[in-house]
Structure formats: structure tokens, C-alpha cells
Amino acid sequence: MPVTGKMSILAPQLQDQIPVVARTTQDFVRSSMAEASQRAFRSDLDQFFAWGGTVPATAGIIADFLAAHATTHKPATLARWTASISKAHRIGGYDSPTSSELVRATMRGIRRTYGSDQRRATPITRANLLAMTGAFTDRPKQVRDKALLLIGFAGGFRRSELVGLDHEDIVLVEEGLIITIRRSKTDQFGEGRKIGIPYGRPTLCPVRAFLAWKALLEHGTGPAFRRIDRHGNISPHRLSGEAVCEVVRQHAVTACLEPSIYSGHSLRAGLATSAARAGVPSWKIRSQTGHASDAMLARYIRDGEMWVGNAAGAVL
Known part of the structure; x- marks a missing residue:
């Protein structure tokens, strides 16, 4: 029936x-x-x-x-x-x-x-990140947003992966952070994968940004990125995927960028594109972003030769 x-x-x-x-x-x-x-x-x-x-x-x-x-x-x-x-x-x-x-x-x-052209998110570059976060203060929302932007970029994360992170998935080691993605679009069976987030230059260091955000939380467990109300109170509830897009566009405006061409996917596209331009080999980029193949990654690689180096470390 x-x-x-x-x-x-x-x-x-x-x-x-x-x-x-x-x-x-x-x-x-x-x-x-x-x-x-x-x-x-x-x-x-x-x-x-x-x-x-x-x-x-x-x-x-x-x-x-x-x-x-x-x-x-x-x-x-x-x-x-x-x-x-x-x-x-x-x-x-x-x-x-x-x-x-x-x-x-x-x-x-x-x-x-x-036509079959699909409108793709404009990649966020290192220069964009500097402009977006350069005037950030120690207000909780700005501390969180900086961590969100830099971790999202350095990991080449999908927004669902980013907001799905728990503190238990993020481990601090001498070289930086090891982040475990429990499940993703290309890992439907939950086998998980680990991603290295290295220390970067002080102005755009994803590790320091995340530790600064974590220091504001009462409990170092549960959702890594949480909602914040208009009074600056940090909620125990997880940030939504839609909120990642809102954060990106809000700070694009601050940086005098056209917000409509950016989305939560711009962080992921930005890492892939910037790493390619820095000469990082495609297999190294895929190990960071989790793309299933070079064919999928090719949508984001605009130019640049491929050389050995950590995808995030080469551009931060």
C-alpha cells in the first residue's frame, strides 16, 4: 500500500x-x-x-x-x-x-x-581568519568563536563533525591536540579517525585558542562547543551545525567580507585550498580532512603543487 x-x-x-x-x-x-x-x-x-x-x-x-x-x-x-x-x-x-x-x-x-554547477562555499584563508579574529577580546562568545573557527579550519572539519566533538575526544599532547572523530559522513560505521592539530603562530594558534575556551568551562566533559546566551552565560548544550554558519558569517561581516558567500563549509574548503597552495600533497590533505578520494578533494584544491608537510602546520 x-x-x-x-x-x-x-x-x-x-x-x-x-x-x-x-x-x-x-x-x-x-x-x-x-x-x-x-x-x-x-x-x-x-x-x-x-x-x-x-x-x-x-x-x-x-x-x-x-x-x-x-x-x-x-x-x-x-x-x-x-x-x-x-x-x-x-x-x-x-x-x-x-x-x-x-x-x-x-x-x-x-x-x-x-546548468549543473553547484554553488560552493568560498574558502576562508589565513588572511581572512586574521581579519575575523584580530579584534577578539576575552568575552566568552569571542573566545569560543575563535576556538571554533581555528579548530574548524585546522582540522578541515565538516560542521557536523565540529559541533559533534566532546571534550573526551580532544587530547592535549606535546605536539598539539589529537582529535578523534567518532563518526562522520564517510565513516558511517563509527570506526573513527584521529586528526593532529599542531600548535601554530600565536595569533592563529588553534591549540591555544581551544585551551583558552576550555578554561572558561566549569566542567571539562561533554560538548566541546556550547551555546552562549546573550548575557554571556555558557550553556551545557551543544552548538548546532547551523550555528557554525552563523558564526562564520557574523565574523565575515566584522572583517568587511561579503557574508553571503561564506558558510560553515568555508572552514573545511579553506584548509584544503590553503594547504594545496602551500604545496601539501593531496594524501596529506585527505588524512586531515577525511575526504574519501582525490576526486572528492579536487573540488577544493584550486592551485598549488603538492609537497610533504602537515596540512594545518603548513598554513598556520
């Missing part, structure tokens, strides 16, 4: 679509995607159901859905929606119509008509 309305590998509606699945199996299905991916999946399906789509759907329905949104959404967004619709079919035990020639041809036509 077709399902309309919200549908997700986490939603009750989907549980009805998995034939005779035990509760523990549903839990494993739920755990097969990172939390951020789960939210994106639900959001994508919400768009489809709000338009009137169902699961299962026909190739014609999906093609009509894509065509209806071709003038208002980027091809990359439509492609992501298509992937989510396909996943919903597979989880529900249905053949996915998204691989049909009709759907493929519709997407090709949309790309040819409206």
Missing part, C-alpha cells in the same frame, strides 16, 4: 513498509546512517510527500516531481532528492524507479537547461 506523508528509516510509517522486521532489526536499520544523514533523508522525503508523491512511485511521478522543481532548485538538490527517494524504495522492499531512463533523461535535460 502506498505511503504518503513523512517517511524515513526512522519514521513509524517506514516500519510498516519493512515486512515482519523485529524491533532490534529496525534499530540496526536506524543506525545504518549518521544522524545528520538521517535528518537530510527525512527532509528530502518531506519535499516529495508535500508535493504529492508516494512510495512506491512510478517513474512518471518522479520525473514530474523533478520537472516541477527544476526552476526553483539546483540540479544538485534534485539529484539528492532522487537518491533519497530511491533509498526509501529500497528500504520499503520496492524496486526503485529512479534508475529508469525516463527519470535519468529528465535529470539530463534539467542539467542541460539550467
Whole structure:
């Protein structure tokens, strides 16, 4: 029976679509995607159901859905929606119509008509960071924001990785900080990876910035980056991914930069681009950023030869 309305590998509606699945199996299905991916999946399906789509759907329905949104959404967004619709079919035990020639041809036509270029976040450079943090004081929010910006840049972190850090994931050693990412977009099974954050020059040292922020906290456990209210009170609650974008844009304005071209992803793109320009080999950059391949990393490397050196240490 077709399902309309919200549908997700986490939603009750989907549980009805998995034939005779035990509760523990549903839990494993739920755990097969990172939390951020789960939210994106639900959001994508919400768009489809709000338009009137169902699961299962026909190739014609999906093609009509894509065509209806071709003038208002980027091809990359439509492609992501298509992937989510396909996943919903597979989880529900249905053949996915998204691989049909009709759907493929519709997407090709949309790309040819409206272009396939995806707007990418403008990379933040070392000079940008200097301008953004140069006038910071010892106010809690500015201490936190400096740590957030410098750690985010030096680690080449996705914003979900950055705000997902706990103090227990960050260890101080002689060379700097060792940060453990428990789970990420390219590590769906939670194997984890460790990243070295070296000491930098005093003005832009991510290690010193983080230690200054940590010194303001009553407890050195729990979320590493926390919310702060307008009175300067530090909350025990974790900062959101959206807040990273807000921090970046707020301080872009301070630095007389155009805020609309920057986002939380600008820190990650900035490290990759700056390291490439400094001659850091691509494999070294990938070990810092966690990109799965050089092909994925190539989107952020604008120019520069590749030489041996720590990705963060070479540019800070």
C-alpha cells in the first residue's frame, strides 16, 4: 500500500513498509546512517510527500516531481532528492524507479537547461581568519568563536563533525591536540579517525585558542562547543551545525567580507585550498580532512603543487 506523508528509516510509517522486521532489526536499520544523514533523508522525503508523491512511485511521478522543481532548485538538490527517494524504495522492499531512463533523461535535460554547477562555499584563508579574529577580546562568545573557527579550519572539519566533538575526544599532547572523530559522513560505521592539530603562530594558534575556551568551562566533559546566551552565560548544550554558519558569517561581516558567500563549509574548503597552495600533497590533505578520494578533494584544491608537510602546520 502506498505511503504518503513523512517517511524515513526512522519514521513509524517506514516500519510498516519493512515486512515482519523485529524491533532490534529496525534499530540496526536506524543506525545504518549518521544522524545528520538521517535528518537530510527525512527532509528530502518531506519535499516529495508535500508535493504529492508516494512510495512506491512510478517513474512518471518522479520525473514530474523533478520537472516541477527544476526552476526553483539546483540540479544538485534534485539529484539528492532522487537518491533519497530511491533509498526509501529500497528500504520499503520496492524496486526503485529512479534508475529508469525516463527519470535519468529528465535529470539530463534539467542539467542541460539550467546548468549543473553547484554553488560552493568560498574558502576562508589565513588572511581572512586574521581579519575575523584580530579584534577578539576575552568575552566568552569571542573566545569560543575563535576556538571554533581555528579548530574548524585546522582540522578541515565538516560542521557536523565540529559541533559533534566532546571534550573526551580532544587530547592535549606535546605536539598539539589529537582529535578523534567518532563518526562522520564517510565513516558511517563509527570506526573513527584521529586528526593532529599542531600548535601554530600565536595569533592563529588553534591549540591555544581551544585551551583558552576550555578554561572558561566549569566542567571539562561533554560538548566541546556550547551555546552562549546573550548575557554571556555558557550553556551545557551543544552548538548546532547551523550555528557554525552563523558564526562564520557574523565574523565575515566584522572583517568587511561579503557574508553571503561564506558558510560553515568555508572552514573545511579553506584548509584544503590553503594547504594545496602551500604545496601539501593531496594524501596529506585527505588524512586531515577525511575526504574519501582525490576526486572528492579536487573540488577544493584550486592551485598549488603538492609537497610533504602537515596540512594545518603548513598554513598556520
